[in-house]
Amino acid sequence: MSVLIFIDVSEGHVKKASLEALSYGAKLAEQLGTSSEGVVLGSAQEDLASLGKYGVKKIHRVNNASLDQFDSQTYTNIIAQVAASIDAKVIVFSNNLDGKAIAPRISARLKAGLVSGAVSLPETTNGFVVKKNVFSGKAFANISLNTDVKIISLNSNAYKVEMGGGTAEIVNFNATIPDSKVKVKATNKMSGEVPLTEAEIVVSAGRGMKGPENWGIIEDLAHSLHAALACSRPVADAHWRPHNEHVGQTGIAIAPNLYIAIGISGAIQHLAGVNRSKVIVVINKDPEAPFFKAADYGIVGDLFEVVPKLTEAVKKLKN
16 A cells, blocks of 8 residues: 655656655655655656655656657556556645646546645544635635545645655556557647746736736846746737736636736736735735735835836845
């Protein structure tokens, strides 16, 4: 019996969310008095053995180039094979795009209870109870899992990455790889310095920018902070910025350590996608903007005056 952790890889590199999942799974295994093991699919370029510092004891590697192209059905099939081989009783995913595509399929295949969006370690003194976000992060629910196999997908930035010593044992898993039903003809990748879902800091702006020609000051601030760029839905709909930068309930849900919202009023749909940020800073000239109620820090002022001064202060501090 063990805890199995899915290690998500993109272009050969382990995603930050998977490091959180590894730390979470290792701690859960310790709590249950069992071992933690990982599974990696595709051509990982990193030193997988070094992931042992996050607590994982063994990593099952399915090193096949055909798995570099994500296919949720194929991934589900192979992860189920690995889970069966080690008698995994708990399977941990990151609650990101890949995890959301695989976890429900694994749940159906293994007839396993699933809690998506977990925010803390399960309570195991009396059963197996997992705490998760509900109502777009406005409340919490405690879900009791009673199935033999249990599946958890962990919200990003919900569990601190913990590092120690140790090296993971790497085992090549001889999986039966089914033919994919999905044929990829082309891949168009959006460019960007920092992927939104992996970013520690996100600088976002809205209609208060008045037009795409003014976005230079937002880019300068983001570059000075090594942050990812984002925008509100009206900005993306007006084609001021590409849709892959749209954050909110109908866009990308993020949970960075720092979210700076500039010229965004803070409609409930936007808040639903960013309210898991550790710290929220709002810059808006309207003191009645709803976003100020959710902010940790707020600046009431003209963004065209405030943002350049903030950028200058950041650069001065770094120098």
